[in-house]
Amino acid sequence: MLPVSQAEAIILDLVQPLNEERDGEVVTLLTAIERILAAPVVSQLDFPHWDNSAMDGYAVRYEDVKHCSAEQPASLEIVEEIPAGRSPQHLLQRGQAARILTGAVMPAGADTVVMQEQTRREGNRVLIFASPEPQAFVRHQASFYQAGKPLLPTGIMLQATQLAVLAAAQCNHVTVYRRPRVAIISTGDELVTPDQLLQPGQLVDSNQYALAALVAQTGAEPLHMGIIPDRPQALKKAIARAIATADVVLSSGGVSVGDYDYVEQILQSLGAEIHVRAVGVKPGKPLTVAKFSASATANQKSVLYFGLPGNPVSALVSFWRFVQPALKKLSGLAHSWGPVFVQARSRHDLRSDGKRETYLWGQLYLVDGNYEFHLAAGSHSSGNLINLAQTNGLAILPIGKTLIPTGEQVKVLQVGSPAICPA
Template sequence: MSTWSETGPRSVDEHRAAVAALLAPTGVERVALTDASGRVLAEELAAAVSLPPFDNSAMDGYAVRAAEVAAAAADSPVELPVAADIPAGRTDVPPLAPGAAARIMTGAPVPDGADAIVPVERTDAGTARVRISAPADPGAHVRRAGEDAAAGQALLGAGTVLSAPQIGLAAACGRPDLAVRRRPHVLVLSTGSELVAPGEPLAPGQIYESNGTMLAVAVREAGATAELLSFVPDDVERFRAVLAEKMAAASPARPDLVLTSGGVSAGAYEVVKDALTGHGVEFGKVAMQPGGPQGCGTLQLDTASGRTGVAVATLPGNPVSALVSFEVFVRPALRAAVGHPDPDRPIVTARLSGDLSSPAGRRQFRRGILDAASGTVAEIGTPASHLIGALARADCLIDLPADTTAVAAGEPVTVWLLEV
């Protein structure tokens, strides 16, 4: 059977499918409402009670029988005795006797017998007796039980991404927690003996480690959890030992995905490739720029708990290549694993503000800035894969097909919006 490296470069879509196939759908867990923001609902949410659960007042005012105040006017008000005070939260609300009014607050239960609320602004605000200077139609300012949702009604479907309104709805239904899809746990490994933690002094030949931190943040923004392990040395046996230790851990510390950056090219010291080749992970080229060298598979290692497998995606080491590769291959796979309804970045079409050229046979992802008002997009920086400053200022990626060699200013292009 031919290996990936023997069959030639994969297309972007082929490698996206290969990475996505590594991650099975995650399981279900229950979380408190305050921890549910950004999570994906795992099961249908139905109303446990009607919303609202009882008829209640939409205004501060007076509960009345509409027929009894039909003739009320500013120059001839209707005067009624105030039979009760009904604040919000009162549970022993007496029925409203004919010919009387009840002073009522917003959200308080409407008493039996009343069919309308007169706002306090249309009265003299009396406490023993009240003068009402305007009529009220039947049902005026009454929130009917169940008008928002009936008990048992389906409110949210599985796959809904939860934010403040949906969590507020769950709380209104009396739910203390929700069933959500478990977040994948990703072990982010940065390799390279030349890497130094930011803030430490640099010796000749050393650089500050940035990929691990950048990718760990990207993992979390994609809806997964991340454990960052930096500065794994360029030592094959040590690299495998670190992985075996992590793979033997119990959930939730055990990773669903190992994500590496660097060590996957054709050089003499490619520790990731050397350590993982022959253990279930394949390496090869993808017909794209930046990010040509890639790897993925299910790593099989002997661990303290026995023979264990874990999904692995290996990214190139140049920072732009690493993050663009994450956007193209890993982010959609993580979001699909939790059942997110929109695993991909939003895509729009815009007109190029200047000419672009592109090498034949490689799908290009160029950094860009979108002007939504004019519907145009401009490249920022150059295609070089080490220029992270331009990527930090970009708000989109310009997607140029592999068979495109030139695009003139004014022509439409596909744009991926880099929204968090």
């Protein structure tokens, strides 16, 4: 039974990120949200594209206004008005000014902008009542970015700010990594789909839906493989089909030591190398992690296999702790693969037997800039899916720690956005 940190390190070492040349695809800017950039972006445009005004006011020559004051204002001839989007028509000469609006191109000869609050217009002349700083309110061409230099690096997730930069740079198409394909298999004779009438002893397969949602939220493409009964040949056929089409396979159930737990022996018969068999974590101890080399798969690429526990809470905790970081690394994301941990003040006594690293689920709140953890009410059984609803944090009790009292700090694995403090 491996410690959690060792299991995590083994799993991340097994992950080979998608390849830029083999796994890149071109998408339009409008469909690029939350995709991972597979090639660096370089623009042929300077930012700003030209010298422009950062203020509504008057473009002037600094030499004409450097000594002016409220008592001795400078009087300049207004030779033109330059709104945003219009090219200047005059070369500014000594004693001249141009009315200019925010974002408009600076006219040749001007080097400074005087904000309009420090001026008064009188016909075709303007009075300047305060001496500005040299270059005041001028945004110089290429001061934000110089054409030909790297604009956005590979391996970043494209969010709104990056898309705005790409649009401004006139990059209508970008190269991103394809979405990793994740096959999801549920195992067990007792499982039925939500639309079936339950018979005594049967359970609805909730794992298929929860894991598919988590896979999609991570940016990968879930492939639903359905429910496979506890029969070795059927399971072997399903796993073989999954590794032929997916980059990662997730199965739930069949990885413990029961009479009908066949996953590990089937993986070995198909040529996989087992790297993890159990982890010192509660819930989620039975975790099988294996890798198929490229030579063992029909599509000649390596495939990572996660055999998750069948109990719903155990399956989800295992995903959050081990699978999600692996999918992030696989996706081509350059960094920030790992789980996000925060320190929070517990609003309840947190207990464990101290034998394994224990995860207790609940709600994480942000209160006056500090995190608080509220333990979910009810039984913290790995089979109790009901009180897992609305979970956004997992409080962690390390090995040997049997109690974290109310009011003490606790390490929390963040699995969702913190909520607003409850009333």
